[in-house]
Each structure stands twice: as structure tokens, then as C-alpha cells.
Amino acid sequence: MRKFLSTTAMGGAAALALVALAAGPASAGTAHSTFDVIFPGQKPQTSYYVDNTATLSGRLTGNSVMSWNIIDDQVVDNSKRFTSFKITTRIEERLTKTSEDHVYTSKTCDWTKIVNDNYSWFQIEPGNTCVAPSAVYDGELWWSTDATIVYDIEGDGKGAFTKELQGSPLVHG
Secondary structure, three states, X not given: OHHHHHHHHHHHHHHHHHHHHHHOOOEEEEEEEEXXXXXXXXXXXXXXXXXXXXXXXXXXXXXXXXXXXXXXXXXXXXXXXXXXXEEEEXXXXXXXXXXXXXXXXXXXXXXXXXXXXXOOEOOOOHXXXXXXXXXXXXXXXXXXXXEEEEEEEOOOOOOEEEEEOOOOOOEEO
């Protein structure tokens, strides 16, 4: 009985090792973007930080995670800062390293409530993470995760602003 268990355990370990090798290594690339928003009136200037990440682990996933904080730490601002704040996260593909991007999948996340309800945010949670639907990975193509934020500041009368964020490094091979 003991010999059977040892042989079975070794066979199981070998099978797991083969599965791990066949799955290939997971890889990820992240790009960081920062921008400041100056609000009208007494509302404090705020810095926003966004990480766009492309992760390959069988399928290609793309997400954008945002954090933010007010510039003057002595000020707490619980007023409404935005009438709208949305991010669109995209998984993009291209035929060559230098050719034009084509959107493969995308998702728009409405973060108006979370940015208005929280003057600072540094946690990584579903509420501040926008995930595009994953892509079937083709190693012949070049892939990245990009994002665009469109926001409208409450009371400034200037309409919506668009911020194109830094895309993740290209994933290929």
C-alpha cells in the first residue's frame, strides 16, 4: 500500500509539472499615468494615478486601477466635484510593433459616485478597477491595455475633459 501511494504521489506531481509547463509563464506589463484636476472655488486640487496593466496567463486580461488624493492634506472635501467621471479600459491589438492599434475589447466604468464620495482613495478594490473583457491571446500579434478618462467638473462651465492615459507595455510572443 505504501509503495502504491508513493508512486501515485510522484505521478501526480509529474502531471502537475507538465500542466504548469504547458500553461506557459504568466507575464504582465504596467504603465503609470498621473494627472491633476483643479476645481473651481475652495475645493482642493487633486492628483489622480492610474495603472494600466496587461496580463497574460492563458488569456490576455486588461485592467485600469485608479487612486487619488488631495494635494493639501489638511483639507477634507466632501463636496460634489464631478457631474461625470468615466474610464474606458481597452485591450488593443496590432499586427506589428509599430502599426496602428485596433480595439479588441473594451469596458466603460462609471466612477462618478466613488470619486465624489471619497476625497482620497489608495486601496485596490473592484470599485476603482475597470476590467475589459479578456482576449483570446494570439502570440503573433502585439497587445496592450490602454484607457481614456472623460470627466466633467461640477460648476466650472467648461464641459467634459478627456485624458488619454499611458498604455501598458506591449505583450508579444
